Amino acid sequence: MTTDDLAPELTRDRGKTLRAPVILDLLEEELGPDAVIALDFTSRWELLVATMLSAQSTDVKVNEVTKVLFAELPGPEAFAEAPVERIEELIGSLGLFRQKAKNVQATARQLLERHGGEVPNTMPELLALPGVARKTANVVLSNGFGMHEGVVVDTHVHRLARRLxxxxxxxxxxxxxxxxxxxxxxxxxxVSDMLIHHGRRTCFARRPACERCVIEHLCPSSQEAGLTDKR
Structure with a gap:
């Protein structure tokens, strides 16, 4: 029996436990190994900062900014000692740059004071850092330490999880x-990597490309829209 045969049952809410692994398998088959974090980093500190800066900004823009930012301020010591106004200048093209500059500098100082300048590897310690919530902590733990403590829920994961x-x-x-x-x-x-990349490539916020979606037949939102169109 194929997923097409199962589609009528799987698109019902009670079938989510059956749909979930099929959805992930199909997305992995389509997206492959390239569906990984898009932020550029060479250390856990850079990963932490880049993730903090990514709120309400695209990964492409963040990568442009951090290329210059990390060249001038290569570690937490440099961030802690730099005038916050200089950090603001360096990240000024990003949304919420003033608050981000304040949080990144405060985080750098806290790492130096409490963690020897190293990024901690526990959820409570990460959440205690200024400006760090579960999304950022999950990104750092999973991509920086290989520790799976949760699922990253960004705008794409939020949207797709509800649509599916x-x-x-x-x-x-x-x-x-x-x-x-x-x-x-x-x-x-x-799960987070696949949903994020599918959201960027196919399941757009305003006009999802359902006609070329590999999991369209398993998507209750698309199926309901199709039924509505036929009336």
């Missing part, structure tokens, strides 16, 4: 918990 009816929640923390229940721990990084 893998969750009914709207709060990112609840969405994360629902996804963690559907997938085994070893797949949590893969």
């Amino acid at each position: 009816r893998l969750t009914k929640a709207d709060d990112p923390v609840r969405i994360e918990r629902d996804l963690m229940r559907l997938y085994p721990r070893e797949q949590w990084l893969q």
Whole structure:
């Protein structure tokens, strides 16, 4: 039996536990090994900063900014000692740059004071850093330490998880918990990577390209829209 045969049952809400692994398999088959984090970094510190800067900014723009930023300020010591106005200048093309500059500098100082300048590898310690929430902490733990403590829920994961009816929640923390229940721990990084890349390439916020989506037949939102169109 193929996924096409299962589609009528799988698109129902009660079938999400059956749809979830099929969705991930199909996305992995289409997107392949290139569906990984798009931020450029060479250290855990750079990963942490880049992720903090990525809020309300594209990864492409963040990579442009951090290329110059890390060349001038190569580590937490440099960030801690630099005038915050200089950090603002360097990241000024990003959204919320003033608050981000303040948080990044405060984080650098806290790392130096409490962690010997090293990025910690536990969720509580990361969440204690200024400007770091679960999304950033999950990115750092999974991509920087290979530790899967949760699922990264950015705008793409938020949108796709709801469209695919893998969750009914709207709060990112609840969405994360629902996804963690559907997938085994070893797949949590893969889940976020695949949904993020599919959201960027196909399942757009305003006009999703359902006609070329490999999981369209498993998407309740698309199926309902199709039924509506036929009336």
